[in-house]
Amino acid sequence: MPESHSSLHPLALAPVIAPPSTADEFVERFLHNLNFDRGVALSASSANDRYLALAHTVRDYLMARWLEDVRHQKEVxxxxxxxxxxxxxxxxQLDNNLLAADLTEVATEALASCGIDLDELRAHEVxxxxxxxxxxxxxxxxxxxxxxxxxxxxxxxxxxxxxxxxxxxxxxxxxxxxxxxxxxxxxxxxxxxxxxxxxxxxxxxxxxxxxxxxxxxxxxxxxxxxxxxxxxxxxxxxxxxxxxxxxxxxxxxxxxxxxxxxxxxxxxxxxxxxxxxxxxxxxxxxxxxxxxxxxxxxxxxxxxxxxxxxxxxxxxxxxxxxxxxxxxxxxxxxxxxxxxxxxxxxxxxxxxxxxxxxxxxxxxxxxxxxxxxxxxxxxxxxxxxxxxxxxxxxxxxxxxxxxxxxxxxxxxxxxxxxxxxxxxxxxxxxxxxxxxxxxxxxxxxKVNGVAELHSQLLRDKVLHDFDAFFPGKFTNVTNGVTPRRFLRLANPELSSLITAAIGDGWATDLERLRELEPFAEDAEFRTAFAGVKAVNKRRLSEVLRERDGVEISDGHMLDVMVKRLHEYKRQLLKVLHIVTTYEGVISGRIAVSDVVPRTAIFGAKAAPGYAMAKRIIHLINAVGEVVNTDPRLEGRLKVVFPPNYNVTLAERVIPAADLSEQISLAGKEASGTGNMKFALNGALTIGTDDGANVEIRELVGDDHFYLFGMSEPEVSELSARGYRPQDFYQADEGLRRAIDLIASGAFSRGDRSVFEPVVSNLLYEDRFMVLADYASYVAAQERVDAAYADQEAWTRSAILNVARTGFFSSDRSIRDYIDRIWHTPPLV
Ligand code: CJB
The missing domain is CATH 3.40.50.2000 (Glycogen Phosphorylase B;)
Structure with missing residues (x-):
């Protein structure tokens, strides 16, 4: 390290200085990085060159702070x-770092003055x-x-x-x-x-x-x-x-x-x-x-x-x-x-x-x-x-x-x-x-679970003897999500609306969203809120058109289930609901005009070696292919399954959703965090009493959450009694018709063998009790349909979901970790 010495150039002794945040300075830095780091002139640069030069420029602004933080942490x-x-x-990273450095506006202006669209460079990042x-x-x-x-x-x-x-x-x-x-x-x-x-x-x-x-x-x-x-x-x-x-x-x-x-x-x-x-x-x-x-x-x-x-x-x-x-x-x-x-x-x-x-x-x-x-x-x-x-x-x-x-x-x-x-x-x-x-x-x-119910079950069941041996060691920290990425960045329109209503500061103090509650009664605010949802749906539709060549029809309820494909999460339950509606229409028992227009969106990756999960993906796509093209449905029921669900797609899908599917078997999902992101963005949840759903429901209230299915004690009890999926299949005609339709080859060009493993697993094993919760799920979906018909009331519920879920900021989780486990106060 250079010593403080008169022979050194004064700049060698200076700390790193962040460049001033003007658009001109930004342009200068950007072009410098493009020319000297990428080795290209602007006129000859590729989008990748421009993206990399931009990223380097944002870095330059953060560098002084970073080096100082590293030094300070070590010193203290x-x-x-x-x-x-x-x-x-x-x-x-680009957008997040621009936002954190408060450079979004400067960068947009600077790039525009070079004839570059920031959105194009955003899209370039892998x-x-x-x-x-x-x-x-x-x-x-x-x-x-x-x-x-x-x-x-x-x-x-x-x-x-x-x-x-x-x-x-x-x-x-x-x-x-x-x-x-x-x-x-x-x-x-x-x-x-x-x-x-x-x-x-x-x-x-x-x-x-x-x-x-x-x-x-x-x-x-x-x-x-x-x-x-x-x-x-x-x-x-x-x-x-x-x-x-x-x-x-x-x-x-x-x-x-x-x-x-x-x-x-x-x-x-x-x-x-x-x-x-x-x-x-x-x-x-x-x-x-x-x-x-x-x-x-x-x-x-x-x-x-x-x-x-x-x-x-x-x-x-x-x-x-x-x-x-x-x-x-x-x-x-x-x-x-x-x-x-x-x-x-x-x-x-x-x-x-x-x-x-x-x-x-x-x-x-x-x-x-x-x-x-x-x-x-x-x-x-x-x-x-x-x-x-x-x-x-x-x-x-x-x-x-x-x-x-x-x-x-x-x-x-x-x-x-x-x-x-x-x-x-x-x-x-x-x-x-x-x-x-x-x-x-x-x-x-300390040992912690990630939601109240989960921590309780750890103490009562999975690690029960350890809890007895180590009293006080077990605690809970309910998960959270960062409002910066999942509200500010993912939903800029809603963010502006919130700021216009309650002022800024909520992005680092998310409980302040409570101040939105009175706005649920304000018709003008509701109109603006519904307008934001419509904008987000259109934006998602554009993204999906460009990405996968599919669109979302106007006026559809967006019913979204995005998460890893796992049997316990029960994507199959949602498939059964879709098939039930489809079967009802084609058999003439449901008038197509009674079907509330819906688009079911799935996003899910399956572990490559998880055969059943991959079959379920196949089934979802197969059902979609049939349902989406059957004229008898008159376009009222759609299934969209964009491949490669990832964080980038989540940031587009979540703000557009009306209905959030959190339908795991009670006692299986430790917490879930997607459930929190949806509620914060004004989707209503249809969900079981599982993981953090329990806390979401407590906070938003029963009237604004569609609860269904067995509770965890009921699941345990049924399990102890001996669960027989056949009993449910026999007892429920709608369920029978849905399963029989899948078994008949209706979604596999008549080939009954394709989904036979899925069907027989449901009928003879059904480890996650899909059949037991089916009737309750379908009934809850009927309540959703009825509620959605009253758009004013729906929007009111959506606003209350936003207002009441500030608890789920990851800042609160970190505060809980500090108080209950780490004892590491912030460094001032
Ligand atoms: N979880 O994503 C994983 N991978 C694992 O191997 C085990 C659990 C999930 O962690 C999330 C964060 O705590 C939970 O919200 C979720 O319920 C759990 O499945």
Whole structure:
């Protein structure tokens, strides 16, 4: 670092200065970046050149703040959050960063003066899809809120070279394409190869004598380099910029050379590929981990790099590790980063030579765990054989943690072997495995669920014995979503209307939306509100026309279900409702003039190996093909399924929706966050009492929410009694007709075999009780139809949904994390 010295140029001593925010200055910067960074003249530039130059210009404005924030956070050494997440589903960056830097107007004017349309450049950005769905998007919302609230923090994750696959449909069936999001350049990242960490794998452990003390050490077999890439995370117009640090795997030269020197060039290249595979691709399974070795490699790779990065680079010189709990909390975003716990112990004991008890005391205060699921198959377990082969020292540490934990369990609960077996971090069946959720629960200072109901069910069911053993450890933090992206950016018209009504400030204080309540009674406001919805529908229609060649008919209710395709989310229930309406019309039992015009929009990716989910996608497309073209429907019922649902499309679909489908089987959806985004944008929810739906309904009121289906206790009771889908099929004529129509081949050109697996699954298994909730769902949809006919009343309800859901800002979630778990006040 340059010293303060008279021989240095004065500018070398100055801090970085942000350019002044005038359009002229912006033009100058932009052209400079285009010419000198891209190496093209404006007249010869491609849209990609212009996009990249623009992104660099926005970066320039944020740079001074960023460098200052990094410096300040290190200087102050206040307690901060290290958010460990294998996924960040960021969405496009340009617009968000323009908004955060308050540059949107200046940039629009500056570009226009160069003959460039900002919208065209916006459309050019490929979103970084480094996540599967809700969990990854939640992480992205959280880092936005952390920056906006000036909480000292850093997000750590993986820089996947290929994000979530691009979904296409061929004959109505999902086909996956690789998502080469980096191909055209990645202007938002800064590679820091100087800060690379070496991450080891494999080998064995050995005992050695350390001045009379017998210690263990790990002798690994191979290693890779973890190279960090930094991303700016700007707060919303507050001058703060935090960091997201994503790790990329690069083969170590030593690793290659050893083999290369042996003369086996092919093997050297193969080894390099093997190492670099670690950050190659995001696993596309959402909530159903496959237990693949590479996935454990990914998990260890990024948490080990992050822990070392934190300890090596963030702590003041000579920091006393005993004080770590006052300096950092590592938040484990689900089980994916839980291998950080034994890694942290290993570092403290083997590398920093702390005693076990001291290391464990620190660890127990430095980690907290968020559980995002209730599905047993989503709780990760790693076979001991695999974990021990890849991370032998970590397995030893896990065994010791477990031994000591089980001793304490016996002391407390007596020698109840069943209980001990149930609580053991090591499962014995079907193969000896490490239960990562249990490890996280034993190690974490706090364990939280993501909605009230979910946290309650964790305490009562999934982790019941742990709640008894660790009183006070379990807490709830209901999820939230960032109002900057999902209201300000996604719905500019509604944002302007809100600001005109209640003034600004709501984007960082979302509870202020309450002030909109009286406007629900104001006819003029209602007209304006309905006008915004109409504009958003037209905009969506344009997007879909351009993207997929489909349009949305005027006057249709937009009934939207967008989320990952999973049986528990019950896209099939919605399909059955559509088929019921269709069947009613073609059989003449429903007059077509009685059908309230609706367009059902689906968006959903299925994990590539999840056969049933892919069949359901096929069925939705097949039903759409028939329904959309049958003249008997007179265009009153449409099914639209744009492929490749992602954050960018969500930002268009959600503001246009009238009806939000949140129809999971009660007790299965941990929270949901799409449900919050829809309500905030003035869609009414049709939903079960599940996840955060419960809290949405409590807040908006029963009159403005279409509740249906069994409650969680009713589901449990039916399950205990023995659920027989056949009973429901036999008892309900509408249901029978809908299922029979699918079974008859009506949507598969007469071929009954195509959807036979879907039908027989419903009839003979129906794990998620679609048939049991069908009648109640159809009845609720009838109430929706009736309510929609009164547009004034509907709009009133929509306004009240917006006004009453300010609670679901991710800023509130972060405040709850700070109060209940982190104790990391904002840095002023
Ligand atoms: N979730 O997206 C995922 N992936 C998982 O592997 C497990 C859970 C979702 O997390 C969201 C954020 O907490 C929840 O809103 C959602 O209910 C849950 O399915």
């Amino acid at each position: 050494q206040a307690k901060g959050v290290c958010y460990l997440s294998a996924e960040y589903l960021l969405g496009r 979103e970084p899809g480094l996540g599967n769905g809700g969990l990854g998007r939640l992480a992205a919302c959280f880092i936005d809120s952390l920056a906006t609230m000036a909480v000292p923090s850093i997000g750590y994750g993986i820089r996947y070279e290929y994000g979530i696959f691009r979904q296409t449909f061929v004959d109505g069936q999902q086909v996956e394409q690789p998502d080469a999001w980096l191909a055209l350049g990645s202007p938002w990242e800064f590679a820091r190869p100087e800060d690379a960490q070496t991450i080891a794998f494999g080998g064995h452990t050995e005992k050695y004598d350390d001045e009379g003390v017998t210690r263990s050490r790990w002798v690994p077999a191979w290693n890779v380099q973890a190279v960090p890439y930094n991303y700016m995370v700007p707060g919303f117009q507050n001058g703060r910029v935090n960091t997201l640090r994503l790790w990329s795997a690069v083969a170590t030269s030593a690793f290659d050379l050893r083999i290369f020197n042996s003369g086996d060039y092919e093997e050297a290249v193969r080894a390099q590929t093997y190492a670099e595979n670690i950050s190659k691709v995001l696993y596309p399974e959402d909530s159903t981990p496959q237990g693949k070795e590479l996935r454990l490699q990914q998990q260890y790779f990024f948490v080990a790099a992050s822990i070392h990065d934190f300890l090596d680079n963030m702590l003041a010189d000579g920091f006393d590790l005993a004080n770590l709990p006052e300096r950092v909390i590592f938040q484990l975003n689900d089980t994916h980063p839980v291998i950080a716990v034994p890694e942290f112990m290993r570092v403290l004991i083997d590398e920093r030579h702390l005693e076990w008890d001291a290391a464990w005391a620190i660890t127990r205060q430095c980690f907290a765990y968020t559980c995002h699921t209730l599905l047993p198959e989503a709780l990760e377990v790693w076979p001991v054989e695999l974990l021990g082969r890849l991370l032998p020292r970590h397995l030893e540490i896990i065994y010791r943690i477990n031994d000591e934990f089980l001793v304490a369990v016996r002391e407390r609960f007596g020698d109840d072997e069943m209980l001990v077996r149930n609580m053991s971090i090591i499962a014995e069946h079907p193969v000896r495995s490490v239960r990562m959720a249990y490890l996280a629960t034993v190690a974490g200072a």
